[in-house]
Amino acid sequence: MADSAASPRFQHRQSAHCESGVVANLLSHNGLKISEPMAFGLSSSLAFAYIPIVKMAGLPLIAYRMPPGNVIRGVEKRLNMRWVRQTFRDPAEGARELDAQIDQGRAVGLQTCVYWLPYMPEDMRFHFNAHNLVAYARDGADYLVSDPIFEDFNRCDSASMQKARFAKGAMASHGLLYYPTQVPSEIDYETAIRGAISRNYKYMTKAPLPVIGVNGIRYLGRTIDKLGKDPAKREKYLPAFLGHMVRMQEEIGTGGAGFRFLYASFLQESAKLLNNALLADAAKDLTDAGDEWRRFALQSTKMCRGRAKMDTAPLVAILNDIADRELAVWKNLRALG
Amino acid sequence: MKTDDVPQDEARTYGGAKKLMYAVREDGEYTGVKSAGWEVETYATVSAVEELDRLRDDAVARAKAGATSPLEAHMYVRRMDLATLSAVTGVWEWRVKRHFRPSVFANLSPALLARYAQALDLDVATLKRAPD
Numbered sequence: 001m002a003d004s005a006a007s008p009r010f011q012h013r014q015s016a017h018c019e020s021g022v023v024a025n026l027l028s029h030n031g032l033k034i035s036e037p038m039a040f041g042l043s044s045s046l047a048f049a050y051i052p053i054v055k056m057a058g059l060p061l062i063a064y065r066m067p068p069g070n071v072i073r074g075v076e077k078r079l080n081m082r083w084v085r086q087t088f089r090d091p092a093e094g095a096r097e098l099d100a101q102i103d104q105g106r107a108v109g110l111q112t113c114v115y116w117l118p119y120m121p122e123d124m125r126f127h128f129n130a131h132n133l134v135a136y137a138r139d140g141a142d143y144l145v146s147d148p149i150f151e152d153f154n155r156c157d158s159a160s161m162q163k164a165r166f167a168k169g170a171m172a173s174h175g176l177l178y179y180p181t182q183v184p185s186e187i188d189y190e191t192a193i194r195g196a197i198s199r200n201y202k203y204m205t206k207a208p209l210p211v212i213g214v215n216g217i218r219y220l221g222r223t224i225d226k227l228g229k230d231p232a233k234r235e236k237y238l239p240a241f242l243g244h245m246v247r248m249q250e251e252i253g254t255g256g257a258g259f260r261f262l263y264a265s266f267l268q269e270s271a272k273l274l275n276n277a278l279l280a281d282a283a284k285d286l287t288d289a290g291d292e293w294r295r296f297a298l299q300s301t302k303m304c305r306g307r308a309k310m311d312t313a314p315l316v317a318i319l320n321d322i323a324d325r326e327l328a329v330w331k332n333l334r335a336l337g
Numbered sequence: 338m339k340t341d342d343v344p345q346d347e348a349r350t351y352g353g354a355k356k357l358m359y360a361v362r363e364d365g366e367y368t369g370v371k372s373a374g375w376e377v378e379t380y381a382t383v384s385a386v387e388e389l390d391r392l393r394d395d396a397v398a399r400a401k402a403g404a405t406s407p408l409e410a411h412m413y414v415r416r417m418d419l420a421t422l423s424a425v426t427g428v429w430e431w432r433v434k435r436h437f438r439p440s441v442f443a444n445l446s447p448a449l450l451a452r453y454a455q456a457l458d459l460d461v462a463t464l465k466r467a468p469d
Contacts, residue, residue: 121352
C-alpha cells in the first residue's frame with residue numbers, strides 16, 4: 001500500500017489525488033479505515049468532460065474526474081455519514097475557527113490555492129483554487145500539514161495559509177474547512193459498491209450532453225481531427241491544444257490515466273470484498289484503457305516536440321479506441337445489477 | 338500500468354518530490370508506487386512555465402520602458418493572466434486592461450490600487466514600481 005508517515009496526531013498516507021487522499025485519511029483518522037481508491041470509487045468520481053466554453057489560460061477545460069468537492073459529497077451519500085463544512089465571509093473568522101478546531105485536537109480538511117502554499121515546488125505553483133489538504137496541529141505561527149500529494153508532512157506559515165484559503169477567483173474556496181461527524185464503524189460494501197458503480201455508469205454513458213462521458217472522448221477526437229485540417233490552427237494552436245491536454249491529463253491532480261488506474265484499483269479491491277469475478281475483469285480492462293491514455297500523451301508529446309510528424313489520425317484513433325474500451329467496461333459493469 | 342513501467346525520469350519540476358501512482362504488480366495486484374517524474378509530463382509542465390516566464394519577462398521589459406503599467410508586469414510575476422486577475426479582484430477584464438495603460442494607471446484611486454495590491458500580495462508602493 002501507499003507509504004505513510006505517522007505522527008501521534010495524524011497518520012499521513014501519500015495519495016495519487018488530493019481530494020480522495022484527504023477524504024480517505026480523514027475518515028481513517030476518525031475510525032473508518034478506508035483506502036484512497038475506495039474513497040474515490042464510492043464517491044462515483046470517475047468522469048470525462050471536454051468543456052470548450054470554460055477556458056483555462058485560453059484553452060478548453062478537459063476533466064477526467066468529477067468536479068472538486070465530489071469525493072467529499074459522494075462518500076457522504078454512500079457511507080451515510082456527515083461532514084461539517086464551513087465557509088467564511090470574514091477571513092479572520094475563518095482563521096479563528098481553524099485554530100479553535102485544531103486546538104481541540106481535531107484534524108481538519110481545507111480547500112486551498114496551490115500558488116500560495118510555501119512548500120509547493122516552484123514549477124508546480126499555479127493558480128488552482130481547489131487543492132485539498134489536512135491541517136492537524138499548530139507549532140508557533142506554523143500549521144502542521146498533511147498534504148496527500150507529498151511523501152511526508154509539511155509546514156505552512158499562517159500568513160500563507162490565510163492567502164491559500166482565501167484566494168479568490170474561479171472555484172474560490174472561501175476558506176472551506178471540513179471534518180467528518182457521525183462516521184459509521186463499518187461499511188455495507190455490498191450496497192455501497194453497487195450503488196456507487198451504478199451511479200458512475202450513468203455519468204459515463206448516459207450524459208445528456210455530447211461532451212461528457214464516453215461520448216465526450218469521441219467528441220474530443222473529432223475536435224482534434226478538425227484542428228488538424230484547419231490550416232489556420234494546425235501550426236500553432238494544435239500543438240498548444242495537445243500540450244494543454246497532456247498537462248490536464250498528467251499533471252493537474254493526477255491526470256486522466258492516473259484516475260483510470262485509481263478507479264481500476266477500486267474495482268479490484270471491490271472484487272475481493274464481494275468475491276466477484278466480473279469486477280476483477282473490469283479492473284483489468286480499465287487498466288488497459290489507462291495505458292492507452294498514457295500512450296496518447298506519449299504520442300502527442302512526440303509530435304509537439306517535433307520528434308514525430310504531426311499527424312492527428314493516429315491520435316484520434318487512440319481516443320476512439322479508449323472510448324470503445326471504456327464503454328465496454330461500463331457495459332460489463334452494468335451486468336452487476 | 339505495470340509497477341516496472343512507472344516512470345522514474347527525475348523531473349526538475351517536482352523539486353525532488355515524488356508522486357504516488359497506482360500500478361499493477363507481477364501478480365496482478367494494484368499497489369502504490371512512487372514516481373520521480375515522467376518526461377512527457379515534465380515537457381508539458383516546463384512548456385507551460387516557460388510560456389509564463391516569457392510573458393513575465395516581456396511585460397517587465399515593457400513596464401520598465403513605460404510601454405505598459407507596472408500592474409501588467411506584477412500580474413505576470415504572480416503567474417496570473419488577465420482572466421485570473423479579473424476573477425481575483427472582481428474588476429471587469431476590460432477595466433483591468435485599461436489599467437495597463439500607464440496614463441490611466443497613474444491616476445488610479447487609492448481604493449483600486451489597494452484592491453490590486455491585496456490580490457497580488459504587494460504593498461501599494463511596490464505595485465506602483467515596475468518589478469526588477
